[in-house]
Amino acid sequence: MAEIIDFAEIHEARRKARARGPEHENLERAVQLMRENLAAVAAELAGAPRDEQAELLTRIERLAAMIRYGMRMLGGTSGARWNAGG
Numbered sequence: 100m101a102e103i104i105d106f107a108e109i110h111e112a113r114r115k116a117r118a119r120g121p122e123h124e125n126l127e128r129a130v131q132l133m134r135e136n137l138a139a140v141a142a143e144l145a146g147a148p149r150d151e152q153a154e155l156l157t158r159i160e161r162l163a164a165m166i167r168y169g170m171r172m173l174g175g176t177s178g179a180r181w182n183a184g185g
Contacts, residue, residue: 133169
């Protein structure tokens, strides 16, 4: 019986993946790109002069907000990856 349940779960996951379409994949790529940008800005912040830090912090806040929004649009599955660091 467990094999039938596993097959049904796999089938359902594949159906959902096909239904998501290219928009979902594009959003996933956009969120990943924003994460990479966030990491780059955070690295810049570490060595930035004080007069540039405020602007960099603003960029970090905006990127973090956009990432959170994108993750909400993607649904609950991306939250686990965000918390796991990748």
